[in-house]
Amino acid sequence: MKSAIVVFPGTNRERDVAIALHRATGKRPGTLWHRETELPAGTDLVILPGGFSHGDYLRCGAMAAHSPIMPAIRAFADQGGHVLGICNGFQVLTEAQILPGALLRNAALRFLSQDCHLRVERAGTAYTRHYQKGQVFRAPMAHGDGNYNADQATLDLLEGEDRVAFRYVTPEGETATSANPNGSARSIAGVYSANHRVLGLMPHPEDLVDPLMGGTDGAPLFAGLVEALAA
Amino acid sequence: MNRDVTPALAKEFGLSADEYANVLSIMGRTPSFTELGIFSVMWSEHCSYKSSRVWLKTLPTKAPWVIHGPGENAGVVDIGEGLAAIFKMESHNHPSFIEPYQGAATGVGGILRDVFTMGARPIANLNALRFGSPDHPATKRVVDGVVRGIGGYGNCVGVPTVGGEVNFHPAYNGNPLVNAMTVGIAPRDRIFLSAAAGIGNPVVYVGSRTGRDGIHGATMASAEFGADSESKRPTVQVGDPFTEKLLIEACLELMATDAIVAIQDMGAAGLTSSSVEMAGKGGVGIQLDLDMLPQREAHMSAYEMMLSESQERMLIVLKPEREAMARAIFEKWELDFAVIGHLTDTGHIVIKHKGVVEADIPLDPLAEKAPLYHRPTQDTPPQPPLGPITSTVSPVDALATLVACPDLCSRAWVWNQYDSTIGGQTAKRPGAADAAIVRIDDHSLALALTTDCTPRYCAADPRMGGMQAVAEAWRNITATGATPLAITDNMNFGNPEKPIVMGQFASAIAGMAAACTALDFPVVSGNVSLYNETDGTPILPTPAIGGLGVIADAASAVGLALQPGLELVLIGDTEGQLGQSLWLREIAGREEGPPPTVDLAVERRNGDFVRKQIIEGKITACHDASDGGLLVTVAEMAMAGGVGVHLAAPTPGIDVNGWWFGEDQGRYVLAVTDAAAVMLAADAAGVPVRRLGSTTGDRLTLADGSFVTLAALKAANERFFPAWMDQV
Numbered sequence: 001m002k003s004a005i006v007v008f009p010g011t012n013r014e015r016d017v018a019i020a021l022h023r024a025t026g027k028r029p030g031t032l033w034h035r036e037t038e039l040p041a042g043t044d045l046v047i048l049p050g051g052f053s054h055g056d057y058l059r060c061g062a063m064a065a066h067s068p069i070m071p072a073i074r075a076f077a078d079q080g081g082h083v084l085g086i087c088n089g090f091q092v093l094t095e096a097q098i099l100p101g102a103l104l105r106n107a108a109l110r111f112l113s114q115d116c117h118l119r120v121e122r123a124g125t126a127y128t129r130h131y132q133k134g135q136v137f138r139a140p141m142a143h144g145d146g147n148y149n150a151d152q153a154t155l156d157l158l159e160g161e162d163r164v165a166f167r168y169v170t171p172e173g174e175t176a177t178s179a180n181p182n183g184s185a186r187s188i189a190g191v192y193s194a195n196h197r198v199l200g201l202m203p204h205p206e207d208l209v210d211p212l213m214g215g216t217d218g219a220p221l222f223a224g225l226v227e228a229l230a231a
Numbered sequence: 232m233n234r235d236v237t238p239a240l241a242k243e244f245g246l247s248a249d250e251y252a253n254v255l256s257i258m259g260r261t262p263s264f265t266e267l268g269i270f271s272v273m274w275s276e277h278c279s280y281k282s283s284r285v286w287l288k289t290l291p292t293k294a295p296w297v298i299h300g301p302g303e304n305a306g307v308v309d310i311g312e313g314l315a316a317i318f319k320m321e322s323h324n325h326p327s328f329i330e331p332y333q334g335a336a337t338g339v340g341g342i343l344r345d346v347f348t349m350g351a352r353p354i355a356n357l358n359a360l361r362f363g364s365p366d367h368p369a370t371k372r373v374v375d376g377v378v379r380g381i382g383g384y385g386n387c388v389g390v391p392t393v394g395g396e397v398n399f400h401p402a403y404n405g406n407p408l409v410n411a412m413t414v415g416i417a418p419r420d421r422i423f424l425s426a427a428a429g430i431g432n433p434v435v436y437v438g439s440r441t442g443r444d445g446i447h448g449a450t451m452a453s454a455e456f457g458a459d460s461e462s463k464r465p466t467v468q469v470g471d472p473f474t475e476k477l478l479i480e481a482c483l484e485l486m487a488t489d490a491i492v493a494i495q496d497m498g499a500a501g502l503t504s505s506s507v508e509m510a511g512k513g514g515v516g517i518q519l520d521l522d523m524l525p526q527r528e529a530h531m532s533a534y535e536m537m538l539s540e541s542q543e544r545m546l547i548v549l550k551p552e553r554e555a556m557a558r559a560i561f562e563k564w565e566l567d568f569a570v571i572g573h574l575t576d577t578g579h580i581v582i583k584h585k586g587v588v589e590a591d592i593p594l595d596p597l598a599e600k601a602p603l604y605h606r607p608t609q610d611t612p613p614q615p616p617l618g619p620i621t622s623t624v625s626p627v628d629a630l631a632t633l634v635a636c637p638d639l640c641s642r643a644w645v646w647n648q649y650d651s652t653i654g655g656q657t658a659k660r661p662g663a664a665d666a667a668i669v670r671i672d673d674h675s676l677a678l679a680l681t682t683d684c685t686p687r688y689c690a691a692d693p694r695m696g697g698m699q700a701v702a703e704a705w706r707n708i709t710a711t712g713a714t715p716l717a718i719t720d721n722m723n724f725g726n727p728e729k730p731i732v733m734g735q736f737a738s739a740i741a742g743m744a745a746a747c748t749a750l751d752f753p754v755v756s757g758n759v760s761l762y763n764e765t766d767g768t769p770i771l772p773t774p775a776i777g778g779l780g781v782i783a784d785a786a787s788a789v790g791l792a793l794q795p796g797l798e799l800v801l802i803g804d805t806e807g808q809l810g811q812s813l814w815l816r817e818i819a820g821r822e823e824g825p826p827p828t829v830d831l832a833v834e835r836r837n838g839d840f841v842r843k844q845i846i847e848g849k850i851t852a853c854h855d856a857s858d859g860g861l862l863v864t865v866a867e868m869a870m871a872g873g874v875g876v877h878l879a880a881p882t883p884g885i886d887v888n889g890w891w892f893g894e895d896q897g898r899y900v901l902a903v904t905d906a907a908a909v910m911l912a913a914d915a916a917g918v919p920v921r922r923l924g925s926t927t928g929d930r931l932t933l934a935d936g937s938f939v940t941l942a943a944l945k946a947a948n949e950r951f952f953p954a955w956m957d958q959v
Contacts, residue, residue, distance in 0.1 A: 009473070009476075009477055009564065009565060010387070010473050010476055010477070012387075012388065012389025012476060012653065013389065013653060015654065015655070015672070016653065016654060016655040019655045019672070020655070033563075050653075051389060052386075052387040052389075052472070052473060052476070054473065055387065055471070055472070055473025055474075056387070056473075057473065108957070110379075110648055111379075111382050111383070111386060111648050111650075112647055112648070113382075113386075113646070113647055113648065113649055113650045113651055113652065114643075114647045140652040142386065142650040142652060142653065144386075204652070206655065207652045207653070207655050209655075210655070212658050212670065212785055212786055213652075213655060213656070213657060213658055214658075214660070
């Protein structure tokens with residue numbers, strides 16, 4: 001699997017995702033500066049990592065969505081390529097309208113760094129083939145603007161097309177206001193594109209891939225990607 | 232606008248009559264307005280350490296593993312495997328009261344620059360925060376702003392905030408303390424220093440443009456607060472963590488080449504202190520042409536540009552043939568890069584602006600004739616011994632009250648606003664262990680990091696308090712299994728011109744020095760913040776200690792969470808010292824008595840024993856017994872693990888409250904699978920040990936049958952911050 005981790009000015013979780021991919025593949029992934037205009041030949045997976053691209057000084061992800069590399073990423077996605085946007089990367093994907101909806105300020109209006117529990121809403125994608133549908137896993141979250149929102153029609157469409165990837169739930173797997181840390185509509189933590197190849201999510205499975213760091217709940221996501229895209 | 236330089240203006244700039252006379256003798260003429268500004272900031276308490284230097288010199292700073300001690304931008308220690316840890320703690324107290332968000336944010340930004348300017352990638356931030364009474368009208372605003380500011384900056388630059396401490400006391404009502412610490416890692420043979428060299432070499436300015444923010448900030452930090460402190464808001468700088476992040480990446484990219492001769496961040500006193508210190512340390516002269524300076528505002532004067540404390544700026548002396556390559560790196564990161572001068576052989580700093588020489592000062596006398604004061608000291612009178620104290624509150628009821636009080640309650644509300652996991656190396660997050668454990672990427676090696684101080688002990692007995700602060704940092708690192716290596720100190724005190732305050736300072740240093748020596752735990756960097764007073768009332772003396780230790784394998788570090796089926800043993804002697812304890816304050820309503828005694832030989836013996844047991848894999852969990860005493864320690868371990876404890880009866884002959892709530896030092900609670908083996912080993916090592924209880928169920932039960940459920944304890948422990956800060 002050949003992956004390209006895109007670095008915008010202010011991206012800061014590129015090393016975390018590189019560590020997770022290194023653990024899963026044994027290879028160190030390449031990084032791609034946002035001023036590039038083409039993806040490296042043979043790219044299987046594009047990752048937009050977490051961070052504060054351009055300082056989040058406009059809306060989160062709004063300026064990065066217009067970076068020189070973005071047309072190439074959009075074309076890659078249109079051609080069926082796999083694109084994973086985590087945290088700020090998810091915000092970039094929504095700002096670029098590659099994924100629907102928007103990430104608003106957390107309902108509590110504070111930055112939140114804590115573990116959350118995610119329920120797998122659709123198994124069998126390249127990202128979730130090593131999880132079961134309904135499986136609950138833990139992931140750290142660290143964001144100020146992760147409150148997913150879209151109009152009701154879009155939310156209904158996402159549900160109807162099975163495009164809700166993960167929901168925030170209790171450790172027992174139930175949705176609840178108390179388990180929805182940022183106030184996201186319908187507890188949505190991550191969504192897919194129509195072909196289920198572009199995934200955006202707010203929490204950080206890449207930071208929970210090592211037993212020493214508190215668990216390996218995030219490791220199956222990367223293991224699944226390797227298996228799905230290695231061919 | 233430039234003003235006429237007179238003795239009155241010098242006084243307004245904070246120079247004493249004697250100091251101004253010295254300026255006149257060095258210059259041989261009346262200085263220009265810009266020159267007076269340069270003298271006043273360089274000779275301010277903040278930059279010159281004129282009241283504290285004589286005492287700081289007495290601290291132990293050497294050990295075989297120390298690569299650079301105090302005097303550089305940060306301290307550097309060898310941590311093995313070809314790596315060095317670079318770290319320092321610094322205060323941003325005065326700005327954080329005036330404008331809490333920006334004050335705290337720029338405090339984090341400043342200390343990050345001190346560390347990456349030496350070539351290190353920052354891998355962890357910590358802090359030590361003291362706020363006024365929660366009942367004081369200003370406190371909530373300050374807490375909210377400071378926590379948001381620390382998070383806002385640290386989260387954006389992408390450095391995990393892994394630990395810290397938060398205390399409340401009315402003595403900080405008008406003068407909170409915000410001490411920020413950064414730890415970075417660099418290859419041991421790639422450390423960058425600030426001494427300029429090479430006559431004719433270009434002096435390069437990189438980072439943000441210069442504006443009018445923070446002019447005379449260093450002078451503000453060298454005066455007491457009065458009723459007019461609100462009017463000082465314009466001197467607080469504004470932070471831009473996005474630019475800082477770019478600056479980190481650009482500097483580290485440049486540092487991977489051979490282009491840099493010397494590099495220093497522009498911190499307090501901005502361009503003035505960085506250029507004066509770089510040239511001064513290198514024994515060369517420096518000439519700057521301010522027309523070349525990247526500027527954010529129009530019509531800035533030389534005085535304003537030299538004294539601005541605009542953030543996110545660095546000064547670099549480059550090899551001339553590498554200038555184009557360096558420029559390309561900074562342009563890639565979209566940062567300003569400007570050659571603003573060059574090194575000279577004159578031994579002077581010469582500032583030109585619009586063709587006029589605005590300043591021409593000989594560097595040697597500016598440094599050598601800087602004021603140095605042996606200020607009078609007065610000893611803090613010893614506290615009379617505490618007589619017998621009785622209380623009608625049962626130990627379990629007292630425990631429930633104590634774990635809910637602002638100084639002992641859960642800090643999750645604070646930590647959860649700091650990104651503690653970024654980097655993917657945080658093996659022990661905030662609250663999981665006595666020290667944060669951060670692994671080095673691609674190594675098994677990990678750092679153990681903590682900040683510690685107990686100001687109420689320092690106020691009662693500054694020498695013992697200074698000793699205790701160092702001992703507790705050492706103990707917290709030890710309790711994870713790591714070997715303590717070195718400390719950074721952040722000395723926060725009141726007005727040094729008052730003998731009682733200067734006496735507190737001198738005594739705290741003496742206590743710290745004794746502890747550093749006995750524990751092989753030298754000081755490698757630090758910062759002094761004086762004049763922490765409001766309307767004539769000083770803060771509690773607060774020598775905050777940032778400790779760094781190392782553990783060869785992160786996997787062998789232990790935390791404090793209990794598991795079912797373990798036995799608890801107590802290491803160390805308990806007399807039941809209740810003086811200055813939290814039990815005395817919260818339950819008996821008294822703040823008196825001598826603080827607990829620190830016996831450094833015992834501290835060392837007990838700690839070395841505990842560390843050895845942890846490394847040998849015999850310990851499942853460990854927590855030092857400190858604030859709140861033994862029962863609070865056990866309760867914290869139980870809450871962290873979600874497991875109850877059945878406790879044995881106190882040692883006969885000891886006051887029951889002293890046993891459970893005395894803050895006797897040098898003690899650890901160990902959770903083990905084989906208590907007999909650990910007790911045998913302790914006996915053999917001459918370390919006092921006794922059985923304390925066993926883990927079971929969902930409640931904390933004393934031998935007399937009284938109990939409190941974990942659910943009740945946790946509810947009490949977690950109530951304060953959300954109820955206080957998030958109530959509408």
